[in-house]
Amino acid sequence: MKRVLTAESRAAYKKWFDSFSSDEQRELVNMGVACGADSKFFKHEILDILSHLDNERLKSNRLLFKKFAERYISLVPNHIRPHVNWALLENSRDYRAWFANRQMFVFNCLVVKDIYEHSKDKNSSYLLWVPIIDDHTPETCKSFSSKVFNILDKEFQEHAVEHWSRPQEGCRCSLISITHAQAEKYLIDMNMSA
Incomplete structure (x- = not known):
């Protein structure tokens, strides 16, 4: 894929x-x-x-x-195009980057889902949601910081669709594919630090 x-x-x-x-x-x-x-x-x-x-x-x-x-x-998909702020697109690198980040987020979802569907290997179906956190990061991005999801998780799909439905200046979220063992370790580490 x-x-x-x-x-x-x-x-x-x-x-x-x-x-x-x-x-x-x-x-x-x-x-x-x-x-x-x-x-x-x-x-x-x-x-x-x-x-x-x-x-x-x-x-x-x-x-x-x-x-x-x-x-x-x-x-980018048709439903996003009417929401484009052309002045920001021209003048804000962060705003421009949102569109590329969105496409790469979706690309990573498709690749991980395809690997899972063709191999049925549960080891390959986990994603780590990783926003870059700084002074410009929207609160909606911060709430996903270091969350682990399974690619088939409906909650993940709903969050992803909602999060990427409109341009957000300052959003630089990405996905990293991780193994089942990495997901378990990450969740244990997160629970211990909470």
Whole structure:
């Protein structure tokens, strides 16, 4: 599943990048903006575009920046798009990062669920919800700090859907897949510290 999703992202990104005119492509190269789909370190289109949205030279070209911003938002589900604050998208790196974090959160869920469904290995079905905690972290993120879930847990699915239904500035939550033994140890350690 992971390879398939990454390959699909790579192909779509190449196709989109190739849709620029030759003049636009030349200008992008001069700005230091290149399609990273062929890089061996490529993970997902949304991450590559996120890095380009920080490029000051790209920002100074309103037309090209708009194309990148629109492509970036086109990669998130339709129900989220009406809630996009375009001024924040342009000016706040944390806000922009929320969309990529959401996509990677969902990607990690899909990969872990696929591994579990194809192997029925209960060892591979646990996720650790890990928000980055700082002065900008919303309270909703803090409540999930270091929570362990099973991928099949309905409560996890409900929390994830609710948490990621609208953009939240300052949210930098992620998921880490962990083994059954790690989940048990983590829960024991959490109970001891409480």
